[in-house]
Each structure stands twice: as structure tokens, then as C-alpha cells.
Amino acid sequence: MNSSDTTATAELGLRLVVPDRTAVPLVARLDYTANDPYAIKVAFHVGEDEPVEWIFARELLTVGIVRPVGEGDVRVWPSKGDGERTINISLSSPFGQAQFDAAISPLAEFLHRTYEIVPAGQEADYVDLDAEIEQHLYQ
Template sequence: MNSSGTTATSELGLRLVVPDRTAVPLVARLDYTADDPYAIKVAFHVGEDEPVEWIFARELLTVGIVREVGEGDVRVWPAAGEGERIINISLSSPFGEAQFDAAISPLAEFLHRTYEIVPAGQEGDYVDLDAEIEQHLCM
């Protein structure tokens, strides 16, 4: 795990849950930056191709550790695994659906580091609203 005063990065071991088969292990890279304080970018490494990237609300992953949360494209919920607590992440898009599970402990540690960078409730202090509006007006 790497972190600086404004960013945090970690690799998370996941398992792709494949119906009627054994789960497929893979790795996801988690990235957080104070420049986008509400979001966590997750790059799923599913083979030799470019990773598949999703952006999650930080709060969605945080709440998903303790109870089911999310609607539509992304759902997250806790469960008991073999001797450890796990988190389930279900993703759907027009291109397909996937479900992953991972140990909660490393994800919780990563999330803790993000809250050290930008405390809960202070995300708005890190967003330059004028710059965001300007960026969208110039498009």
C-alpha cells in the first residue's frame, strides 16, 4: 500500500464469483486522491488486456462493509467467508454482469487511509467548484 498526503493506492485480492464453477482469483488496484474526494477508482486486472476500470463512491464501499447498499449498476454487501468477513461487489453494465468477493480487512484499511487524507464530511472543502464549472462550460 502506498499513500502520500493527498493520495492512497492499494492492491486488493479479489475473487470473481463464477456460477457453478470455482471462483477465479484476480487483483484490483484501488486509487484515491483528494482531488476527487468522493470517489475511489478501481482497476480490475482480468487478464493481459487493459484493466477494467470502475469508479465507486467512497461512501458506498464504506457502508457496504456493514450492510447492503447500492442500486442498479453497483451493489455492495458484507458476508461471512471461511473464517473471515468478506465483502461482495456486484457490477452490471450493458456489456454484462460480474460479482466479486474480497476480504473486508484490506479494504477497510485502505478506506481508513482515505479518511485520514479527507475526513468524512469535509469532501466539499477539497473540491474547487469554480474550476469544475469552468471545465464543463468549456467543453
């Protein structure tokens, strides 16, 4: 995992859960920055093409480690299989659906680092609301 005072990056090994087949291993890159303190960008590397990117609420992934959370397009829940605690992530879009699972430990380590950068409940202190409004008004 790479990190600085305002950013954290990690690679997470995932398994794409494919019905009636062996799970397909892949890697996702996780990026967090204090400039966008509520979000974690996840780039799924699914082949030689550009990665597929999703943006998750940091809180969604954090809560998903301990209990089911989310509805609609993104759902996250913990499970235990083969003696290993895992997190499941289900994604749905107009282009299709996918379900992944990953070991909880590396994700929890990454999330811990994000909370060292921006503590829970202090996210609003890192957002320049006036600049955000101005950016959207004058695009």
C-alpha cells in the first residue's frame, strides 16, 4: 500500500464470482484522497483494456465489513468461507452485473489508512463547498 499525508493507494486481490464456474482472480486498484474524503475510487483490472472504474462511499465499504449494506446498484456484505473472512461486493449497471469477493484484511488495512488521513466525522472539514459549487455553476 502506498500513502502520503493526503492520499492512500492499494491493490486488492479479488475473485469475480461466476455462476457454475471457478471464481476468476483479478486485481483492483483502490485510491483515496483527502480532496474527496467521502469516496474511494476502485479500478477493476479485467483484462488488457482500460480498467472499469467505480466510485464507492468510504462508509459503504467500512460498514460492509461487519454487516450487509447498500441497495440498488451497489451492495456489500461480509461472509466467511474456507476459514477466511471475506467481503462480497455486488455491482449492477445497465451494462451488466458482477459479484466479487475479497479477503477482508487488506481492505480493512486500506480503510484504516484512509481514516488516519481523514477521521470519521471530519470529512466536511476537507471539502471546500464554495469551490465545489462554483465549479458546477461555471462548467
